[in-house]
Amino acid sequence: MLSIGxxxxxxxxxxxxxxxxxxxxxxxxNYPFTTIDPNVGVVGVPDERLGLLAKMSNSAKIIPTAIEFIDIAGLVKGAAQGEGLGNKFLANIREVGAIAEVVRIFEDDKITHVHKKIDPADDVEAINMELMLADLETINKRIDKTKVNDPSVAVETSALRKLKIGLESGMLAINIELADKEEEVARELNLLTNKKFIYILNASENQLKSGWQPDEKLKKTIGDSDFVILTSTFELLLSESSADEQKVFLEEVNLTESRLDALIKKAYHTLGLTTFLTTGEDETRAWTCKADATAPQAARAIHTDFEQKFIRAEVINWKTLLDIGGYASARAKGLIKTVGRDYVVQDGDVIEIKI
Ligand SMILES: Nc1nc2c(ncn2[C@@H]2O[C@H](COP(=O)(O)OP(=O)(O)O)[C@@H](O)[C@H]2O)c(=O)[nH]1
Ligand SMILES: [Mg+2]
Structure with missing residues (x-):
């Protein structure tokens, strides 16, 4: 399962x-291959389409798609050099699909800030610096093991050199320009800064209420990455409240809904994932595939055998299916497409795989 650290x-x-x-x-x-660990939360991705399709199909249950969030100990300066829990911490996030970086915006004298001042852009730079240093260490280790004059590793050597130069000049690996073959080398190294980032800007309730937005300096530091503004203590309070209480609390900060759902949806986007759906009397369910997956690749999500055994698929957009009122009418009107192995799955496709 795809995870966010x-x-x-x-x-x-x-x-x-x-x-x-x-x-x-x-x-x-409902989710095989899930890790059971107190620091791992498996969170359903909110999807309004599921309820509507389930009603149409009279489904016994609804199963959303899910992603894992992993809570990791705080990162401090020197983590890349293996101070304290640093190294173990960094090993924990090598496998994640994307990194959610929480940045403190809220002021609170009672809660110590390790740098003694609230400077979000500075904090982001400090954290990203540690991640880059860890990547540099990975690269230097690999360079030591690679015979630089061996022509069979020319691509690897050039990739490593470009990555080293880029990281040393303060670039995240993901922003370093590489040729396609070199990208493969980088991917295989599982570099921390080669992952997508989503920034969680943790503001106070008052900041939220007054429409706080990142300033130019912070925007520049974050770059093109996704970001979400929320108040984590407020979200925790909401998550522990009844629906009626939630309404009152939300009004107090001029919000119409929890920002947590927005975060989960955005994280799913950051991971580069697409949702397809299946619906019937047993269940209406959302499934995950990579954004450019073909139908057989997507079918793997349902069963690992399905990629091999795939013959064809029947596909209809969820809205088209809903508007026409179900499979029987859709079929009668010829709205269901039969597709082969090359078909690239679109977000919101309702799919029946034939094996
Ligand atoms: N005022 C305020 N305090 C917060 C907020 N988020 C967390 N805290 C407090 O900051 C302290 C550290 O929070 P914690 O979630 O353990 O931080 P971590 O070290 O990053 O895991 C706790 O006392 C939290 O209640 C917030 O949005 N506003
Ligand atoms: Mg903590």
């Missing part, structure tokens, strides 16, 4: 956010 300095609200997220924990029986 939550990183950030100590005392920025990571665990509070994680706790709020785990209130959205799904029944993990």
């Amino acid at each position: 939550i990183v950030g300095l100590p005392n920025v609200g990571k665990s509070t956010l994680f706790k709020a997220l785990t209130k959205k924990q799904v029944d993990i029986q």
Whole structure:
């Protein structure tokens, strides 16, 4: 399952956010290959389409698609050099699909900031610097093992050199320009800064209420990455409240809905994922595939055998299916497409795989 590692300095609200997220924990029986670990929360991705399709099909249950969030100990300066829990911490996030970086925006004298001042752009730079240093270490180790004059490793050598130069000049690996073959080398190294980032800007309720937005300096530091503004303590409070209470609390900060759902949806986007759907009397279910997956690749999500055994698929957009009122009418009107192995799955396709 695709996962997101939550990183950030100590005392920025990571665990509070994680706790709020785990209130959205799904029944993990439905998700094979899920890790059972107190620091891992398997969170359902909110999807309005599921309820509508389930009603149409009279489904016994609804199963959303899910992603894992991993809460990791705080990262401090020197982590890349293996100080304290640093190294172990960094090993924990090598496998994640994307990194959610929590940045403290809220001011609170009672809660110590490790740098003694609230400077979000500075904090982001400090964290990203540690991640880059860890990547540099990975690269230097690999360079030591590679015989540079061996022509069979020319691509690897050039990739390593470009990555080293880029990282040393303060670039995240993901922003370093590489040829396609070199990209493969970089991917295989599992570099931390070669992952997509989503920034969680943890503001106070007052900041939220007054429409706080990142300033130019912070925007520049974040670059093109996705970001979400929320208050982690407020989200935790919401997640522990009844629907009626939630309404009152939301009004107080001029919000119409929890920002946590927005975060989960955005994280799914950051991971580069697409949702396709299946619907019937047993269940209406959302499935995950990579954004450019073909039908057989997508079918793997349902069963690992399905990629091999795939013959064809019947596909209809969820809205078209809903508007026409179900499979029988859709079939009668010829609205269901039969597609082969080359078909690239579109977000919102309702699919029946024939094996
Ligand atoms: N005022 C305020 N305090 C917060 C907020 N988020 C977290 N805190 C507090 O900051 C402290 C550290 O939070 P925690 O989630 O454990 O941070 P972590 O070290 O990043 O995991 C706790 O006392 C939280 O209640 C917030 O949005 N506003
Ligand atoms: Mg914590």
